[in-house]
Amino acid sequence: MRIFSWITKDTNIDFLKPRKLTYAISIFLVLASVWLMFFHGFNYGIDFSGGVLMEIKSENKINVEQIRQKLSVLGLDELTLQSLGEEGNELMIRAQADNANEESQRIAIVKIKEILGSSYEYRRVESVGPQVGDELKRAGVIASVIAILAICAYVWFRFEWQFALGALLGLFHDIIITVGFLSLFDFDISLTTVAAILTLAGYSINDTVVNYDRIRENLRKFKKMSQYDLINKSINDIFSRTILTGLTTLCAAVALFAFGGDALRSFSFVILFGVIIGTYSSIYISCVFLNVFDLRKTQEKRAQDVNPFGNV
Amino acid sequence: MYKLSKQRVLMILAVCLVGVVLSVPNFVPKSVKLPTWWQPVSLGLDLQGGSNLLLEVNMKEVVRERIGLLEDAVRQSLREHRIRYQNLSAGADSVKVKIDNYNARTQAMGYFKKLEDGLEVTTDENGTIEIKYSEQALNMLAKRVIDQSIEIVRRRIDELGTKEPVIQSQGSSRIVVQLPGVQNPEEVKALLGKTAKMSFHLVDSRTTAGDAKRGKLSNTSRIINSAEGGQLVIQRKAAVGGENLTDAQVAFQDGGAVVSFKFNTIGGKKFGEVTKNNVGERLAIVLDNEVISAPTIQGPILGGSGVITGNFSAEEANNLAMLLRSGALPAPLEILEERTVGAGLGADSIKDGVFASIVGLVAVVVFMILAYGLFGLFTTITVLINLVLMLGAMSFIGTTLTLPGIAGIILTIGMAVDANVLIFERMREEVKNGRTPRDAADTGFTEAWSTIVDSNLTTLVAAAVLFWFGTGPVRGFAVTLSIGILTSMFTSVTVTRLIITYWLNRFKPTKLPIQ
Numbered sequence: 001m002r003i004f005s006w007i008t009k010d011t012n013i014d015f016l017k018p019r020k021l022t023y024a025i026s027i028f029l030v031l032a033s034v035w036l037m038f039f040h041g042f043n044y045g046i047d048f049s050g051g052v053l054m055e056i057k058s059e060n061k062i063n064v065e066q067i068r069q070k071l072s073v074l075g076l077d078e079l080t081l082q083s084l085g086e087e088g089n090e091l092m093i094r095a096q097a098d099n100a101n102e103e104s105q106r107i108a109i110v111k112i113k114e115i116l117g118s119s120y121e122y123r124r125v126e127s128v129g130p131q132v133g134d135e136l137k138r139a140g141v142i143a144s145v146i147a148i149l150a151i152c153a154y155v156w157f158r159f160e161w162q163f164a165l166g167a168l169l170g171l172f173h174d175i176i177i178t179v180g181f182l183s184l185f186d187f188d189i190s191l192t193t194v195a196a197i198l199t200l201a202g203y204s205i206n207d208t209v210v211n212y213d214r215i216r217e218n219l220r221k222f223k224k225m226s227q228y229d230l231i232n233k234s235i236n237d238i239f240s241r242t243i244l245t246g247l248t249t250l251c252a253a254v255a256l257f258a259f260g261g262d263a264l265r266s267f268s269f270v271i272l273f274g275v276i277i278g279t280y281s282s283i284y285i286s287c288v289f290l291n292v293f294d295l296r297k298t299q300e301k302r303a304q305d306v307n308p309f310g311n312v
Numbered sequence: 313m314y315k316l317s318k319q320r321v322l323m324i325l326a327v328c329l330v331g332v333v334l335s336v337p338n339f340v341p342k343s344v345k346l347p348t349w350w351q352p353v354s355l356g357l358d359l360q361g362g363s364n365l366l367l368e369v370n371m372k373e374v375v376r377e378r379i380g381l382l383e384d385a386v387r388q389s390l391r392e393h394r395i396r397y398q399n400l401s402a403g404a405d406s407v408k409v410k411i412d413n414y415n416a417r418t419q420a421m422g423y424f425k426k427l428e429d430g431l432e433v434t435t436d437e438n439g440t441i442e443i444k445y446s447e448q449a450l451n452m453l454a455k456r457v458i459d460q461s462i463e464i465v466r467r468r469i470d471e472l473g474t475k476e477p478v479i480q481s482q483g484s485s486r487i488v489v490q491l492p493g494v495q496n497p498e499e500v501k502a503l504l505g506k507t508a509k510m511s512f513h514l515v516d517s518r519t520t521a522g523d524a525k526r527g528k529l530s531n532t533s534r535i536i537n538s539a540e541g542g543q544l545v546i547q548r549k550a551a552v553g554g555e556n557l558t559d560a561q562v563a564f565q566d567g568g569a570v571v572s573f574k575f576n577t578i579g580g581k582k583f584g585e586v587t588k589n590n591v592g593e594r595l596a597i598v599l600d601n602e603v604i605s606a607p608t609i610q611g612p613i614l615g616g617s618g619v620i621t622g623n624f625s626a627e628e629a630n631n632l633a634m635l636l637r638s639g640a641l642p643a644p645l646e647i648l649e650e651r652t653v654g655a656g657l658g659a660d661s662i663k664d665g666v667f668a669s670i671v672g673l674v675a676v677v678v679f680m681i682l683a684y685g686l687f688g689l690f691t692t693i694t695v696l697i698n699l700v701l702m703l704g705a706m707s708f709i710g711t712t713l714t715l716p717g718i719a720g721i722i723l724t725i726g727m728a729v730d731a732n733v734l735i736f737e738r739m740r741e742e743v744k745n746g747r748t749p750r751d752a753a754d755t756g757f758t759e760a761w762s763t764i765v766d767s768n769l770t771t772l773v774a775a776a777v778l779f780w781f782g783t784g785p786v787r788g789f790a791v792t793l794s795i796g797i798l799t800s801m802f803t804s805v806t807v808t809r810l811i812i813t814y815w816l817n818r819f820k821p822t823k824l825p826i827q
Contacts, residue, residue: 252726
């Protein structure tokens with residue numbers, strides 16, 4: 001019955017040993033992502049770039065080329081048409097009005113509706129002015145940065161500063177690489193994507209904190225163990241939990257990706273990808289990185305601070 | 313602790329029961345009337361279909377208008393006190409005037425300060441005085457303008473008969489309008505796009521538009537476009553303002569649609585005087601800086617009411633009457649953002665979301681059972697109770713469920729078992745360290761608790777930031793996620809513990825199923 005019980009077995013893996021390799025992989029991925037961000041850029045959705053987005057549905061299969069020709073008379077910038085749904089009877093239209101202001105976008109919507117007529121069901125009509133787009137972009141970046149800092153402040157408060165630093169590195173690692181992936185595969189970047197990135201940050205830090213918790217506990221329990229062994233032991237202690245939770249979250253994310261509909265596709269992709277990268281970084285970045293410090297020294301120092309006569 | 317105290321058991325069961333009760337409305341057909349505190353989760357516009365508009369009040373326009381009035385007041389004050397001045401001008405946010413004489417300048421600054429509250433009067437070394445509104449006065453003005461605008465927007469939308477519209481301010485100069493069920497917001501947009509500022513001006517009969525363009529325009533008059541074609545010269549000062557209107561209705565006259573209007577007492581009196589003193593002159597009816605019509609005054613109109621004739625269709629007359637009834641917007645509104653979701657797409661999203669949730673739930677549950685056996689089954693109960701509690705909490709708080717919110721629920725299903733996994737793994741360790749099943753189970757709960765709190769609180773921090781900075785659907789997601797974290801912390805610890813304690817007492821196992 002318990003065919004997955006092998007997951008809940010004790011492991012004894014030396015996670016710290018390949019750290020040169022894992023650091024190299026991570027650094028490469030981060031650099032590649034940064035390169036992608038600057039030189040490949042993003043496929044911003046209308047939330048951020050401003051513009052017009054419509055989704056129409058018809059009884060029959062929609063001839064994309066025919067609609068493209070019909071709409072070409074409007075002279076809209078960056079007109080993209082994308083077929084949705086399995087039967088090809090749904091279509092997404094995205095465009096930028098030529099002089100990009102709210103009024104011309106409003107007119108563009110009216111004109112598109114005029115040309116296409118009333119035989120289509122207008123399932124979604126969105127228009128975002130360029131000004132709002134810029135503001136949302138800024139708000140998205142600010143939200144992400146503040147979320148990371150707030151999370152790290154919490155870790156600092158509950159642990160030591162080294163842990164906060166490790167968590168910070170892990171978070172930046174995850175977010176940058178995820179964003180790089182979004183760039184590489186030209187996923188639509190919308191407000192929902194930002195929400196997904198912050199959720200992934202939440203997941204990744206959750207994983208990291210569980211590991212840290214164990215490291216802290218073992219630091220108290222095993223005073224004689226070397227730090228290298230101790231970090232390894234801590235990660236191994238809860239490795240089965242890491243894998244199990246990762247897999248259950250993946251189950252949910254896969255269900256979302258497969259059945260959640262088009263609107264949640266890029267959201268669930270970020271979560272899917274994030275669970276994997278988050279699990280990896282919790283161990284190979286956040287935890288392994290702790291080994292560069294002398295954690296015991298800080299711990300002793302803190303103990304002395306609290307009680308200067310503790311050893312009398 | 314081998315036993316849970318009675319109070320705790322009762323408390324846990326009570327919470328679960330409350331959750332069940334609160335979530336019931338979601339499964340009751342809509343036709344059943346329920347009290348206000350006992351309602352199903354409200355669906356966001358992305359799920360139920362509807363239109364969401366983000367409007368911006370053009371504050372610059374408001375300030376410019378105020379500065380224009382201020383300029384008039386400054387000019388009048390200077391003339392009254394016979395002070396010589398040069399270069400009186402109104403900029404975007406200040407009025408400037410040059411007064412060479414030192415004493416006159418000091419005197420004038422005193423007069424200016426008294427013109428209105430909240431004015432800042434400064435001077436530079438060249439003797440130019442600058443008069444502007446203080447930051448505080450501008451903020452108060454903005455607040456007043458927003459409040460007024462919301463009121464007018466509400467009246468106009470109510471006139472259209474939209475059900476349950478939500479109209480709120482956002483930030484310092486924006487208004488969010490949510491119209492559930494509205495599929496085609498063109499009509500609403502057209503109505504909100506007009507300020508509907510109406511006033512009556514006497515036509516300057518001595519000057520033609522042509523003369524005026526050649527510079528023969530007195531500074532009490534101005535040129536204005538006419539809807540009937542061409543241009544007219546009218547007096548700058550309104551004979552009667554639109555704020556004195558109390559009612560407007562469509563009427564039919566000679567087979568054409570007209571708009572009849574009524575003034576309040578002050579307006580009626582003014583209108584009576586103007587029409588009495590200017591028989592034979594033309595009176596221009598100006599709407600949003602355009603003359604609708606400029607009929608000749610046939611005789612005094614003393615009843616305080618009149619009609620506007622123009623080339624109206626019945627619909628245009630109807631709209632105009634409605635706009636006049638609801639009052640003028642203090643400033644033009646710009647539509648910054650518009651999002652309309654059709655009811656069909658909303659229904660599909662719900663269908664997809666519910667299906668994905670079920671698949672996710674089944675996958676997680678099966679996975680847990682395959683990994684933990686009997687304890688996995690216990691987890692299943694916990695997860696289901698967690699879902700009920702989430703739904704109950706969301707219904708009670710009145711959270712709006714959005715599409716990303718549904719995603720939040722699905723993710724919570726996956727992540728909520730984490731606490732149970734942490735507990736079970738801890739139990740396994742304790743057994744390995746030689747504890748009895750009972751002892752291990754107990755220690756497992758206590759030891760895992762701090763880890764559970766730490767790991768969940770960090771996620772809660774991320775959710776809080778999302779809530780703070782997000783708008784609309786993203787906010788809904790943050791709320792769902794937060795509620796999910798809190799309820800799952802509760803269920804995975806208390807409910808699981810309750811079940812396991814019961815199981816230990818009832819079956820007295822010698823081995824835990826996770827070993």
